[in-house]
Amino acid sequence: MYRIGIDIGGTNLAYGLVTADGQLIKKVSFPVDKSSDDITLTKTIAETTLKFINDCALNENDIISIGIGVPGVCNNKKGIIEYTVNMPFRKTNVSKIFSEYMKIPVHMSNDANCAALGEVICGSAKGYNTSLTITLGTGVGGGIIIDGKIYTGSNGAAGELGHMVIRTKGEKCSCGRRGCIEAYSSATAIIRETKKAAVKHPDSLINQLVDGDLSKINGKTAFDAKRAGDKHATKVVNDYIKYLGEAIINYINIFQPNIILIGGGISKEGEYLLKPLRRYVNRYAYGCKFLNRTKIECAALGNDAGIVGAAML
Structure with missing residues (x-):
C-alpha cells in the first residue's frame, strides 16, 4: 500500500509516491497554470493525480490516502483550502472536487507544515x-x-x-x-x-x-x-x-x-x-x-x- 504526496508550488505541482512508512520511491512534477480559477485548477490537480497513479502501474485500491501541501491556510477537517498566497484558492472545497474523480481520502496542510513533518518522519528531526x-x-x-x-x-x-x-x-x-x-x-x-x-x-x-x-x-x-x-x-x-x-x-x-x-x-x-x-x-x-x-x-x-x-x- 502507498500514499500520494502533492506539493503545490508557484510554478510546478510535485507528486510523490510514498511507502506506508514514509519512503519516497517516485517523484514527478507538472507545470501549474496559476491563471486558472480555483475550481479548474483543483480539477486539473485531481486529473493529474489519477494520471500519476496510473503511470505508477497502480489503481485506487493501492493508495491509502492523498496529502496536499498548500502555500496557504487549510481546514483539513472540512477538506477546504481557505486561502493561498499567489494562487487562486479561496474557500475551495478540494475534498469534494477530488471525490468526483476518486474515492481516496484527501488530507491537506500548509506546505511548510508538511516539510516539518517530512523531516520528522525520515529527515533530520527523526x-x-x-x-x-x-x-x-x-x-x-x-x-x-x-x-x-x-x-x-x-x-x-x-x-x-x-x-x-x-x-x-x-x-x-x-x-x-x-x-x-x-x-x-x-x-x-x-x-x-x-x-x-x-x-x-x-x-x-x-x-x-x-x-x-x-x-x-x-x-x-x-x-x-x-x-x-x-x-x-x-x-x-x-x-x-x-x-x-x-x-x-x-x-x-x-x-x-x-x-x-x-x-x-x-x-x-x-x-x-x-x-x-x-x-x-x-x-x-x-x-x-x-x-x-x-x-x-x-x-x-x-x-x-x-x-x-x-x-x-
Whole structure:
C-alpha cells in the first residue's frame, strides 16, 4: 500500500509516491497554470493525480490516502483550502472536487507544515518529539511539530514563524509590517544587504564575484566573499546570523524544542552557517546554560520534505 504526496508550488505541482512508512520511491512534477480559477485548477490537480497513479502501474485500491501541501491556510477537517498566497484558492472545497474523480481520502496542510513533518518522519528531526523547521527562501516559512504532530493553532494558521517583529520600524516585510524576521533572515534579505554593500563599497570582493552585475548576486554571494576575507561581506553575513539567531532564540524561548532545522538555499552553507549561529544562540538564549540545549541543524530532505510530509498527513 502507498500514499500520494502533492506539493503545490508557484510554478510546478510535485507528486510523490510514498511507502506506508514514509519512503519516497517516485517523484514527478507538472507545470501549474496559476491563471486558472480555483475550481479548474483543483480539477486539473485531481486529473493529474489519477494520471500519476496510473503511470505508477497502480489503481485506487493501492493508495491509502492523498496529502496536499498548500502555500496557504487549510481546514483539513472540512477538506477546504481557505486561502493561498499567489494562487487562486479561496474557500475551495478540494475534498469534494477530488471525490468526483476518486474515492481516496484527501488530507491537506500548509506546505511548510508538511516539510516539518517530512523531516520528522525520515529527515533530520527523526526521533525528536518537538521540533521546528524554518525555511529560508524568498520568505521565511515555518512548521511546528509538538508531540509528533503538526501544531496549527485554533484556526489552522499557526506557524508563521517569519512574521514576528525583531526590529521596530525596520525593513518592509511582504506581509505589510516592518521589521519582521522574514525581512532580515530570508534569502531575499541577505541578497538585499549584499547589494547595498556592493554599491557602498565598490572595492568589495562582492563586485568581483559577480563581475559588477548586481543582478547576479544571490544568497551565497556574501558567504563566498566572506570566505575569501572580504570585510564588507563579513559584516553582511555576521549581521544576517545575528538576526537569524535572534529569531531562533525567540522560538526556543517559546517552544523549547528538541531541535530546530534550517532549510532553504541558505542551509547549503552547512556548518559555515551553523557554527556561528549556534554560538550566538547558546550565548543569549534564556536558560541555555542550565537547560538541555536545543539542537540546531540543517534540514536533510530538501524539496522532498514537503512531498513526504504531505503524503503522511
